[in-house]
Amino acid sequence: xxxxxxxxxxxxxxxxxxxxxxxxxxxxxxxxxxxxxxxxxxxxxxxxxxxxxxxxxxxxxxxxxxxxxxxxxxxxxxxxxxxxxxxxxxxxxxxxxxxxxxxxxxxxxxxxxxxxxxxxxxxxxxxxxxxxxxxxxxxxxxxxxxxxxxxxxxxxxxxxxxxxxxxxxxxxxxxxxxxxxxxxxxxxxxxxxxxxxxxx
Amino acid sequence: xxxxxxxxxxxxxxxxxxxxxxxxxxxxxxxxxxxxxxxxxxxxxxxxxxxxxxxxxxxxxxxxxxxxxxxxxxxxxxxxxxxxxxxxxxxxxxxxxxxxxxxxxxxxxxxxxxxxxxxxxxxxxxxxxxxxxxxxxxxxxxxxxxxxxxxxxxxxxxxxxxxxxxxxxxxxxxxxxxxxxxxxxxxxxxxxxxxxxxxxxxxxxxxxxxxxxxxxxxxxxxxxxxxxxxxxxxxxxxxxxxxxxxxxxxxxxxxxxxxxxxxxxxxxxxxxxxxxxxxxxxxxxxxxxxxxxxxxxxxxxxxxxxxxxxxxxxxxxxxxxxxxxxxxxxxxxxxxxx
Numbered sequence: 001x002x003x004x005x006x007x008x009x010x011x012x013x014x015x016x017x018x019x020x021x022x023x024x025x026x027x028x029x030x031x032x033x034x035x036x037x038x039x040x041x042x043x044x045x046x047x048x049x050x051x052x053x054x055x056x057x058x059x060x061x062x063x064x065x066x067x068x069x070x071x072x073x074x075x076x077x078x079x080x081x082x083x084x085x086x087x088x089x090x091x092x093x094x095x096x097x098x099x100x101x102x103x104x105x106x107x108x109x110x111x112x113x114x115x116x117x118x119x120x121x122x123x124x125x126x127x128x129x130x131x132x133x134x135x136x137x138x139x140x141x142x143x144x145x146x147x148x149x150x151x152x153x154x155x156x157x158x159x160x161x162x163x164x165x166x167x168x169x170x171x172x173x174x175x176x177x178x179x180x181x182x183x184x185x186x187x188x189x190x191x192x193x194x195x196x197x198x199x200x
Numbered sequence: 201x202x203x204x205x206x207x208x209x210x211x212x213x214x215x216x217x218x219x220x221x222x223x224x225x226x227x228x229x230x231x232x233x234x235x236x237x238x239x240x241x242x243x244x245x246x247x248x249x250x251x252x253x254x255x256x257x258x259x260x261x262x263x264x265x266x267x268x269x270x271x272x273x274x275x276x277x278x279x280x281x282x283x284x285x286x287x288x289x290x291x292x293x294x295x296x297x298x299x300x301x302x303x304x305x306x307x308x309x310x311x312x313x314x315x316x317x318x319x320x321x322x323x324x325x326x327x328x329x330x331x332x333x334x335x336x337x338x339x340x341x342x343x344x345x346x347x348x349x350x351x352x353x354x355x356x357x358x359x360x361x362x363x364x365x366x367x368x369x370x371x372x373x374x375x376x377x378x379x380x381x382x383x384x385x386x387x388x389x390x391x392x393x394x395x396x397x398x399x400x401x402x403x404x405x406x407x408x409x410x411x412x413x414x415x416x417x418x419x420x421x422x423x424x425x426x427x428x429x430x431x432x433x434x435x436x437x438x439x440x441x442x443x444x445x446x447x448x449x450x451x452x453x454x455x456x457x458x459x460x461x462x463x464x465x466x467x468x469x470x471x472x473x474x475x476x477x478x479x480x481x482x483x484x485x486x487x488x489x490x491x492x493x494x495x496x497x498x499x500x501x502x503x504x505x506x507x508x509x510x511x512x513x514x515x516x517x518x519x520x521x522x523x524x525x526x527x528x529x530x531x532x533x534x535x536x537x538x
Contacts, residue, residue, distance in 0.1 A: 013241075014241025017238065018245045018249055021242075022249075032299070034363060045248065045250075046245060046248075049249060097511055106499070110499065167408040167479060167480075
């Protein structure tokens with residue numbers, strides 16, 4: 001048993017906790033007087049936080065030199081995808097009640113919803129190819145190229161959040177700044193670390 | 201007396217191996233790290249995902265007074281019922297009306313105003329009646345409620361965010377007040393201003409909107425019998441989160457038109473520069489009539505979620521008051537004048 005074997009299960013447990021808490025609150029009337037809206041917002045915010053966290057793993061490794069952040073990337077990324085999917089399902093099923101015509105109009109005429117949907121669409125192939133087998137089948141180069149889409153998903157998610165708020169953009173701006181900083185670290189340190197030879 | 205039986209001796213396989221026993225400290229450290237990491241991460245994620253939303257069971261919420269049955273146990277009883285009311289049975293629960301509020305001066309989330317309302321001192325409270333009137337004056341709210349008979353008006357309230365409530369307001373028609381102070385022939389609009397005091401309304405320390413909050417109506421809209429100055433709901437005085445001690449209620453317009461905690465009512469020649477219309481001119485108009493045919497740029501206004509009900513309901517033109525108010529907008533393009 002290696003020394004850090006507890007880490008991944010701990011992170012998995014920790015990421016599942018907010019879902020469990022949300023489920024308990026939904027069942028016990030703890031989501032206030034507009035539970036659909038509350039659940040929608042919490043799942044969306046959870047997806048954003050997890051996505052940003054998954055995107056912070058590589059910069060953290062670049063800055064600290066520690067390898068353990070990379071082990072968490074997949075868990076966090078998958079958790080982000082599942083909360084984004086739950087967020088989308090709450091919107092489609094509970095908020096709009098499967099009113100497909102309204103939904104189609106929402107996507108086509110409201111950029112904020114189209115951008116959010118695009119983020120989920122972009123994350124889907126990443127979730128589907130998150131297994132070791134998919135990595136082997138695609139080959140590390142193509143796999144890595146595909147998974148760079150995670151940056152795009154991060155940007156789309158932050159843009160979706162910025163466009164949603166009515167007046168107070170402070171909170172979304174915090175996420176934008178964190179995401180921007182993580183990209184800057186990758187650009188500055190990533191090249192140096194990668195060197196002239198093929199990526200690790 | 202029952203003979204005492206000794207527990208059976210543990211089988212050999214159950215005895216902890218000496219090597220493992222020696223690693224118990226390591227095991228405990230890992231268990232601690234596991235529990236600490238998962239609990240910390242879980243708590244952190246939950247905290248982050250709940251920011252800006254509705255917190256469950258807002259701490260420090262003052263106990264809300266029980267809603268008075270109609271016409272009873274009210275400081276103003278008996279209240280006159282109104283033909284403009286929708287059936288009182290449709291009213292949204294008192295707890296919902298008093299804990300789910302948009303009042304940015306008391307916080308940006310829906311639950312914050314109820315939590316922070318304690319800082320608002322609603323008595324004594326005076327309202328300046330000013331501008332183009334023959335009898336400008338500063339009047340105490342208590343006097344206002346004595347001047348005019350108070351009515352209960354059960355109105356639909358439609359927020360621009362596509363949720364709605366039904367609220368049994370207590371108040372008097374704005375037209376009664378305007379008739380008393382006599383607008384001059386130059387008066388064309390009425391401007392309402394919320395109290396500006398960051399100590400009482402701490403949200404005013406953040407620059408999300410231009411403070412103080414200003415709203416306005418055309419004079420004919422202000423004189424319409426549906427337009428109400430409310431001082432209470434459910435038979436009890438307004439709570440801070442609902443715009444105490446006196447607020448506007450214009451039931452055929454989106455909720456943001458109904459200015460809260462009013463300190464000034466000014467008759468003007470020019471159209472007032474209203475807060476949301478200034479903050480987002482492409483999204484919030486001066487008229488802001490409830491109109492299912494004109495969508496908000498970011499969401500549909502065709503339907504709404506009635507608080508307390510799960511499924512969405514269709515939004516009605518002028519929030520269901522078209523028969524009473526549509527004539528005010530004859531010949532106007534409501535797509536342009538949204």
